Amino acid sequence: MDAYANFINGTITLFSDPMGILIFFGGVVGGMLFGAIPGVSMLTLAAILLPFTAHLSAEHGIMLFSVIYCTGVYGGAITAILFNIPGAPENAPTAFDGYAMTKNGEAGRAVGAAVMCSAIGGTVAAVIMMLATAPIANWAISAFGPPEIFALVFFGLAVAATVGAKTLWKGWLSILVGLLIAVVGMDPVGGIERYDFNMPYLLAGIHFIPTILGFFAVSEIFIQAEKKATGSFKAPKISVDFPSLAELLAHKVAVIRSIVIGFFCGVLPGIGATLAAFMGYNEAVRWSKDKSQFGKGKLEGVISSETANNAATGAAMIPLLALGLPGGALTAMMVGVFQMHDMEPGPLVFLNSPDLVWVVFAAMFFANLSILLVGYLETKTIINLLRIPFQFLAPLILLLATVGAYAVRGLVIDVLVMFIAGAAGFFLRRSGYSLAGIVLGLILGKIGEQTFAQAMQMLHFEWLGFLDRPIASVLIAAAFLTILSSIYSAFFKKHAQ
Amino acid sequence: MRRNKFLMTTASMLAATMFSASSAYAACATDGLPGTMAKPGGFPERALAMIVPYGPAGGSGQVAQAMAQAVTELTGVSINRDHKPGGSGTVGMTAYLAMPTDGYTVLEHIDDASSAHALDSGRPNPAEDLIPLVISQITFSQIYIRTNEDRFTDWDSFVNWVKAQDGKATIANVSKEGSMERINMKYLTDATGMTIQQISFDKGAPRYGALAGGQVDALFEQPGDVRKFLDSGTFRPILTLLHSRPGVFADVPSLKDAGFDFEPLLRFRGFYVHKDAPADRVEWLQWAFQKGFCEPSYQAFNEKKFMNLIESYRDTAGAKELITGTIAQYRQVYKELGLEVK
Numbered sequence: 001m002d003a004y005a006n007f008i009n010g011t012i013t014l015f016s017d018p019m020g021i022l023i024f025f026g027g028v029v030g031g032m033l034f035g036a037i038p039g040v041s042m043l044t045l046a047a048i049l050l051p052f053t054a055h056l057s058a059e060h061g062i063m064l065f066s067v068i069y070c071t072g073v074y075g076g077a078i079t080a081i082l083f084n085i086p087g088a089p090e091n092a093p094t095a096f097d098g099y100a101m102t103k104n105g106e107a108g109r110a111v112g113a114a115v116m117c118s119a120i121g122g123t124v125a126a127v128i129m130m131l132a133t134a135p136i137a138n139w140a141i142s143a144f145g146p147p148e149i150f151a152l153v154f155f156g157l158a159v160a161a162t163v164g165a166k167t168l169w170k171g172w173l174s175i176l177v178g179l180l181i182a183v184v185g186m187d188p189v190g191g192i193e194r195y196d197f198n199m200p201y202l203l204a205g206i207h208f209i210p211t212i213l214g215f216f217a218v219s220e221i222f223i224q225a226e227k228k229a230t231g232s233f234k235a236p237k238i239s240v241d242f243p244s245l246a247e248l249l250a251h252k253v254a255v256i257r258s259i260v261i262g263f264f265c266g267v268l269p270g271i272g273a274t275l276a277a278f279m280g281y282n283e284a285v286r287w288s289k290d291k292s293q294f295g296k297g298k299l300e301g302v303i304s305s306e307t308a309n310n311a312a313t314g315a316a317m318i319p320l321l322a323l324g325l326p327g328g329a330l331t332a333m334m335v336g337v338f339q340m341h342d343m344e345p346g347p348l349v350f351l352n353s354p355d356l357v358w359v360v361f362a363a364m365f366f367a368n369l370s371i372l373l374v375g376y377l378e379t380k381t382i383i384n385l386l387r388i389p390f391q392f393l394a395p396l397i398l399l400l401a402t403v404g405a406y407a408v409r410g411l412v413i414d415v416l417v418m419f420i421a422g423a424a425g426f427f428l429r430r431s432g433y434s435l436a437g438i439v440l441g442l443i444l445g446k447i448g449e450q451t452f453a454q455a456m457q458m459l460h461f462e463w464l465g466f467l468d469r470p471i472a473s474v475l476i477a478a479a480f481l482t483i484l485s486s487i488y489s490a491f492f493k494k495h496a497q
Numbered sequence: 498m499r500r501n502k503f504l505m506t507t508a509s510m511l512a513a514t515m516f517s518a519s520s521a522y523a524a525c526a527t528d529g530l531p532g533t534m535a536k537p538g539g540f541p542e543r544a545l546a547m548i549v550p551y552g553p554a555g556g557s558g559q560v561a562q563a564m565a566q567a568v569t570e571l572t573g574v575s576i577n578r579d580h581k582p583g584g585s586g587t588v589g590m591t592a593y594l595a596m597p598t599d600g601y602t603v604l605e606h607i608d609d610a611s612s613a614h615a616l617d618s619g620r621p622n623p624a625e626d627l628i629p630l631v632i633s634q635i636t637f638s639q640i641y642i643r644t645n646e647d648r649f650t651d652w653d654s655f656v657n658w659v660k661a662q663d664g665k666a667t668i669a670n671v672s673k674e675g676s677m678e679r680i681n682m683k684y685l686t687d688a689t690g691m692t693i694q695q696i697s698f699d700k701g702a703p704r705y706g707a708l709a710g711g712q713v714d715a716l717f718e719q720p721g722d723v724r725k726f727l728d729s730g731t732f733r734p735i736l737t738l739l740h741s742r743p744g745v746f747a748d749v750p751s752l753k754d755a756g757f758d759f760e761p762l763l764r765f766r767g768f769y770v771h772k773d774a775p776a777d778r779v780e781w782l783q784w785a786f787q788k789g790f791c792e793p794s795y796q797a798f799n800e801k802k803f804m805n806l807i808e809s810y811r812d813t814a815g816a817k818e819l820i821t822g823t824i825a826q827y828r829q830v831y832k833e834l835g836l837e838v839k
Contacts, residue, residue, distance in 0.1 A: 047553050050553065050562070051562065051566065138710075140710075141706045141707075141709055141710030141712075142710045142711055143710075144710075145707065145710065145712035146696070146707075146712070185583065185584065186583075186584050186585060186673075188672055188697070188699050189672050189697045190672065190673065190674045190697070191585055191672060191673030191674055191675070191676070192674075193584075200584065200587050200588060200590075200591035201583075201588055201591065201592075203583060203584025203585075203587050203588060204581075204582065204583020204584050204587075204588045205583065319702075319706070323706065323709060323731075324705075324725045324726065324729075325702040325703075325705060325706045325709075326702050329552070332552075332555075332702070333553065336553070336558075336559060336562075339559070339801065344724065344725030344728065344729075345725070346725045346726065346728075346729045346731070409580070409581055409582065409583070409588075410579055410580075410581055410592075411581065411588070411592070450672075450697075450699070453697060454696050454697060454698065457667070457694055457695070457696045457697065458667060458694070458696055458712065458713070460664070460665060460694065
């Protein structure tokens with residue numbers, strides 16, 4: 001009841017102030033726009049706006065960032081679906097089936113599903129955030145240490161190996177290539193320099209955003225260009241039909257599962273929306289009776305990924321607000337906004353500034369809802385970009401991707417990485433390897449290596465120490481079961497046929 | 498003999514560091530500099546660029562933003578920050594050295610640049626290959642425990658408890674071997690004879706979460722970075738790695754109280770320009786950044802980050818002395834550790 005009254009008060013405060021309304025809608029539109037431009041992500045917008053928040057009230061500054069966070073994660077889905085360019089890493093799994101749907105003439109259904117599921121995932125997470133921020137945050141940091149996070153990463157990789165590749169071995173090889181790329185640069189434990197070939201820029205490692213842009217956007221342009229050259233190119237059919245409510249209801253299990261996964265990943269500091277989206281997608285594949293349709297334009301793929309990544313946004317606010325622990329780059333910038341106003345996120349915020357907290361909660365709730373409205377309008381208009389002939393669209397996409405790759409760190413090497421990944425992706429896709437597996441190996445490899453080393457230090461280098469920690473043991477057991485069952489499926493069933 | 502001289506130099510540097518915060522406020526360090534300075538040949542005619550070798554949300558990103566704001570308030574010249582994180586500052590330093598040496602690009606860097614040069618003299622020496630414009634943050638480290646901890650309550654009981662765990666006790670620390678944090682921990686473990694497993698976290702949030710969530714027994718950190726946890730009563734310090742007690746931490750034992758005589762390494766952040774930049778431009782930049790330190794917005798920022806507990810200011814000469822002394826100290830420790838010093 002208290003939460004309800006506080007929410008109403010937060011809502012009244014938010015919408016009774018013209019400046020607040022202006023900032024709210026500015027954040028909604030800005031987040032969606034910057035989220036939709038590859039490389040120039042919501043982080044770019046946040047970094048630009050950070051100094052200006054000093055001139056806003058604390059409520060407005062923090063509210064602006066939280067709204068950008070919600071809508072920015074959704075915005076990246078649009079280009080992922082229409083052009084195979086994920087606006088951000090957390091939209092990469094959306095491209096697997098979303099872009100395939102576009103090629104099948106179902107862009108409207110895909111974007112519509114992304115709109116509705118982003119709104120649902122984010123809104124539900126916002127409600128849970130309002131009801132139980134402090135206990136969830138304390139549970140997360142107590143229950144999930146490095147051994148548990150490593151076990152979660154291991155489980156994620158085990159599932160990912162079964163998705164997207166032609167054979168199990170190619171799935172695992174894809175994961176291993178990603179893990180290998182992840183070890184380039186300084187090791188996260190002792191600062192040892194690895195595979196830098198005396199190039200200082202490689203010490204920073206291979207960033208996953210240029211890799212994603214190369215694998216998805218550039219390789220796709222190569223493939224379509226080849227088709228154009230050989231005369232087999234077909235322009236995608238344009239459709240602006242939204243999915244029906246009945247269609248979404250038919251996927252209610254996938255939506256609920258992805259909300260749980262997204263929320264769970266989001267609440268763990270350092271994990272966040274990217275793993276949430278991949279895990280949401282992977283679990284959808286795992287529990288599907290018809291796995292072969294994933295990657296070919298299955299609506300459930302878009303639903304699972306987009307529900308999970310937006311559910312993670314609300315969850316990521318929990319450790320930030322309750323404990324002062326940012327889970328990712330954007331929440332870390334929010335700490336900066338707090339500090340500009342002589343505040344620190346953490347338990348004291350709830351005591352000292354409850355009004356601010358509830359304005360932020362209300363803003364996140366309504367930002368997720370507003371995805372429905374703004375996203376609907378966007379769907380009816382932006383899909384028409386597909387009408388641009390390929391010979392004009394392709395250079396535009398290449399330009400955007402190049403800007404996006406460079407914008408990550410301002411390093412030319414990232415542009416080179418993007419084009420190398422593009423060329424590699426062109427051949428790997430023909431050979432049945434999973435580009436998603438490589439990307440996930442790259443992203444999870446860095447987290448996994450670090451948490452594995454931390455876990456071994458904590459367990460005094462005794463492997464069996466994992467078994468003393470119930471959550472880690474369950475996740476590792478689940479990972480091994482996944483591996484064994486996939487081997488069984490790949491070999492024994494094949495021989496039985 | 499050389500060692501004694503070195504230690505005395507370091508000790509005198511630290512003694513100079515022990516100015517109180519209040520005196521820094523009453524008369525700010527650069528009050529003696531002129532309030533305005535003519536632009537040499539019109540420099541700067543356009544916005545300056547600042548390369549920051551770390552992300553925007555961390556300590557370097559924040560100090561870069563605060564100093565850029567202060568210099569802009571003072572001079573009206575904009576400063577565009579360009580973050581190039583990675584390789585413990587190596588990527589940003591490499592990118593900076595590739596920039597034109599016209600004075601339009603400055604660099605933010607921390608003591609990691611000194612430790613990198615100490616280990617490998619092929620890496621740039623911040624006191625010789627660059628000109629320090631100002632060191633604007635100097636701080637010390639502390640050992641923290643959870644406030645609700647009941648296995649130990651103070652430094653002595655913590656050391657006794659750690660010794661009783663036979664190497665199983667844990668402390669969250671940064672990951673890089675040879676870093677300021679790791680060297681200070683080596684000093685502590687050598688001085689106490691305790692064995693404690695350091696858990697490597699390269700980012701702050703997971704490091705603090707590990708202590709708050711009970712994944713580790715203690716935390717090594719600087720007070721400004723964990724101020725919110727101190728203010729909320731989640732963490733409390735049990736040892737200050739200085740030889741005297743700063744006023745804010747008057748009830749926390751210092752190294753001297755604990756009976757240690759080693760000289761702790763300090764964290765420092767500052768701003769640099771390439772040594773080949775034109776002298777008149779360097780002089781203007783020195784004035785702008787040193788005056789920027791005393792701008793009210795920057796002073797407020799430093800106060801918020803607990804950077805006013807010891808003297809945080811060094812001009813160019815002071816910065817060179819601090820960097821040179823720090824490099825010598827790192828070299829000595831690296832040799833003692835058996836690391837290959839190039």
